[in-house]
Amino acid sequence: MASLSRDTTGVYAIAPTPFDESGAVDFDSLGRLVDFYGSAGVTGLTLLGQLGEAPKLSHEESVRIVRYVIKRTDLPIVVGVSAPGYAAVRALTSDVMAAGADGVMIAPPNTLRTDDQIVGYYAGASAAIGEDVPFVIQDYPLSFSVVMTPAVIARIAGVAPGCVMLKHEDWPGLEKITALRQLQADGAMPRLSILCGNGGLFLDFETERGADGAMTGYCVPELLVDVVRHTTAGDRDAAHDIFDAHLPLLRYEQQPGVGLAVRKYVMKRRGILASDAQRKPGAALSPRARGEVDYLLTRLARKDGRIVVTA
Amino acid sequence: MASLSRDTTGVYAIAPTPFDESGAVDFDSLGRLVDFYGSAGVTGLTLLGQLGEAPKLSHEESVRIVRYVIKRTDLPIVVGVSAPGYAAVRALTSDVMAAGADGVMIAPPNTLRTDDQIVGYYAGASAAIGEDVPFVIQDYPLSFSVVMTPAVIARIAGVAPGCVMLKHEDWPGLEKITALRQLQADGAMPRLSILCGNGGLFLDFETERGADGAMTGYCVPELLVDVVRHTTAGDRDAAHDIFDAHLPLLRYEQQPGVGLAVRKYVMKRRGILASDAQRKPGAALSPRARGEVDYLLTRLARKDGRIVVTA
Amino acid sequence: MASLSRDTTGVYAIAPTPFDESGAVDFDSLGRLVDFYGSAGVTGLTLLGQLGEAPKLSHEESVRIVRYVIKRTDLPIVVGVSAPGYAAVRALTSDVMAAGADGVMIAPPNTLRTDDQIVGYYAGASAAIGEDVPFVIQDYPLSFSVVMTPAVIARIAGVAPGCVMLKHEDWPGLEKITALRQLQADGAMPRLSILCGNGGLFLDFETERGADGAMTGYCVPELLVDVVRHTTAGDRDAAHDIFDAHLPLLRYEQQPGVGLAVRKYVMKRRGILASDAQRKPGAALSPRARGEVDYLLTRLARKDGRIVVTA
């Protein structure tokens, strides 16, 4: 069976791309990051997502990063390949699949409006990358201004054989998961793996609603793994208890624009990244904001013993 | 001194508009709601906001609601008067100020783009309603797609004498508060009262950054009052402790579209509203979602003894 | 038969609202304008459209204008009633239908995205105004950012009995007319009257594609009447000859923002309006722009003997 399929469950961590202070890709940190994800118990990795600073990487850098990670880990790898035109989508897909990736993720261009335009875009993308390439729909209206109804997602799943997974980050989105699972139960659409993004802000309920897990980049991926495990085991209170403990920090990290800076800062404080630098254009944390994150980490450490931050 | 001024602090509760199942305004519930806000310790009330279902009310109904509330309470009253054109803004402002309101709130039309367009819109609005009417800028890019920099807000404050308050709900917004207070300290803008919206999702830090309080409609306004009080008293941990206890529910309520349904449902369960009905078009909570809110309330009641919900 | 129906053909002129220099409604000019439209051979009038400065008029002014026009002319009257919420749509519809209007025009709020949202909005609007009130869908994506496919328009026509006419101003739009007429021929939707807006910029071909006429406000409505008459008579070259003669001015008037200023200026020069003033906020023509319009009028007068402008 393919490593990325309609039945995939668990946590795919959206990996940030480590840079050093000069802006060069920091492969040492990348290695540590990949090892860390493995030890944190994630199921797979997603590279070159929006929060992987993909648009700041040249094609060659992107492919090199993918190759490095695939050599370093046995975890299945999804690669973000979104671009304004099919040519770039196809070119990057072709190179990363040849490098051993397990699938790609495609976000809709923010000019799409009607249901037919959205379905047509994904049908064309599927033809462009090849129908045998497993791909993930990224459904993130807040960021892309493209709104996909459950019926539209069902239509895409019907016309694009490679469509196996939904990165669900509509907001609000709980009823959408229920509606998609109902369409599936009614035979109106094939099963899709549904992994939830949106920083994890509703993961506690999303898993209860029928999502298969998470695909997001929260700086403490252990929490995502916990929530999925507890929910799968039917231990609702345990899932919410650990989720609630992390929610103040998770919420802080989920701020658009600033979120990646928070994520990298925490991963630096956890000793994973050597630097929290972003390539330009990138938001840096003010000293004030770093102090706020430190405060949240201190409070969190009292509730989650795994949180040990270096000074 | 005017009850609504550049120095206003505290919590202005965004009041929902109670309807009965037939869609009629439920004045009995409105009376209980106003009394409840008073007992909860809020500083003032904001009527006819976006989440007050203002666009579903006729002009006559709007004015009648304002009159009813003003008769019922001594709390200062801000009224939302946003409309596509100045004519409706002026007409509603004129009527509610005559009825005894203390000021109005104006959101920007979502077609504004450039800095000059935004400043020009508010300059025109100020002239339309009269320069002596205190008004609140609603800065909510997520909802209105209009992005105001601190410099633009300073320009508005400079040209519109009635501009006394900012309803701050940019996202992310912490640095914006700091920037605005710095502009003020530098003499580059007059002081504005800054009350924070956005469902209260960052109120714990917003107050620390220099905001004067909250203007939002969270279904447990006591929490908003607590956070402002603790922060004002310099008791940071206490502010965060109570905030964190409420965050799971507060986050659930802050979902766009669904949020008002959650708010009304909780207020019904708290015995304040007779019905959680919304006028059309309105999102209703599914049984599943009601169950989720019930679960959150049960968990919250363990941490905040004031939460007693009727069966 | 209702004066506004699925079989309506001809030209509905979008009437500007005349103001004097102080900003008051100029009823003398309005009377002349209505008389002028009658003598120009139009079929009906549309009041309070976007270019009728509707958002700058209070409800009372709006109703007074409608009453004045209905008393002055036997032409059927459509009234724009678009508003952010159903309450205002219903209130204005009720008052203008009681005053003798023949139908209303409703534009979609610019927050609608999916097909279902658009259909749902019009279903709700139809229920709000009453299913017996004939209404016009305004399909103007350039202005409203709402894109309606032919299938969506067919769905609206299917669920809203009062929907009898489409103000077609999609851009590009020729294939859309053909598609709509094909859906109708296939029995997939009831006939709608299709009148074209967009300043008339493609009226020469729109009528050939199956449109029933024009609903727009070009400052020389005689041209619109000519094009519809020639096309109906099968005289293609005559339609294009007169259209092409007007195209330089028509194109100049169709500029967003500035267009209404051009329109009022020409109508003032033609002796119809006493003033070309707009209520604030309104774009005024610069002296340079007035000179350009004068030049275009002079050139047009050589090709169309009816163009006589006062000095």
Add this chain to the structure above:
Amino acid sequence: MASLSRDTTGVYAIAPTPFDESGAVDFDSLGRLVDFYGSAGVTGLTLLGQLGEAPKLSHEESVRIVRYVIKRTDLPIVVGVSAPGYAAVRALTSDVMAAGADGVMIAPPNTLRTDDQIVGYYAGASAAIGEDVPFVIQDYPLSFSVVMTPAVIARIAGVAPGCVMLKHEDWPGLEKITALRQLQADGAMPRLSILCGNGGLFLDFETERGADGAMTGYCVPELLVDVVRHTTAGDRDAAHDIFDAHLPLLRYEQQPGVGLAVRKYVMKRRGILASDAQRKPGAALSPRARGEVDYLLTRLARKDGRIVVTA
């Protein structure tokens, strides 16, 4: 002196990219096209613009096309390099400048909103490509939803030394040209070459307002050359006479979405392109639309003897 400078005048033709029916780049047609532009009297060429189907070309194809054209002609070459991130902008700029291009054109990402965001984006782009690379700002709000005031353009010109030209296609835009020239006269901004796009729909007046010429892709570039030449010579009537003769076709070609299909179809009928095929996704002309273009060409041929179309 650099071939692309703040003093450039004339017509830069936006070249379509010729494909054969299989979707391969048709270099024979590209050669004919380049020769044709030379004989038509244009000043320079712009490759890989939006209407050059740039997003459908891989990086390698893009560079190959640029190299081919540069070898074929001595005309100065501007290359569109717009992309979501600076990495792709820099990579393509580097390759095409090395191949001998004279400058690049950069459109703003459609997520920019505030004045500062726009200036910041161009400052960053300038740093990314190198300050010695001449570049063109593409100011096209209708397509990009980014609105640049004259003051913002002046700020960009002030901070980015390479900024030498404005592709002006705001709409309406005549007053903007006047405002920019006034800022320049006031010493508030350096001179920029202003070439006008927007299909040429207002070129007759834009040149009178102070624009230096055109940068657009109208299928009869001879017309653009004529208008600039007549206006420069002070022969206003001659400029408008030839412009008006072409306006019916020019207007038809300027339709978004369909426009490129019209352009390629006419160029095929003129014997320049072997095929009017577009790569997917591309709009094809219906038989009905082709008939409309044929009709317009027939009418135009009566007024402009240079229009000879092959059967």
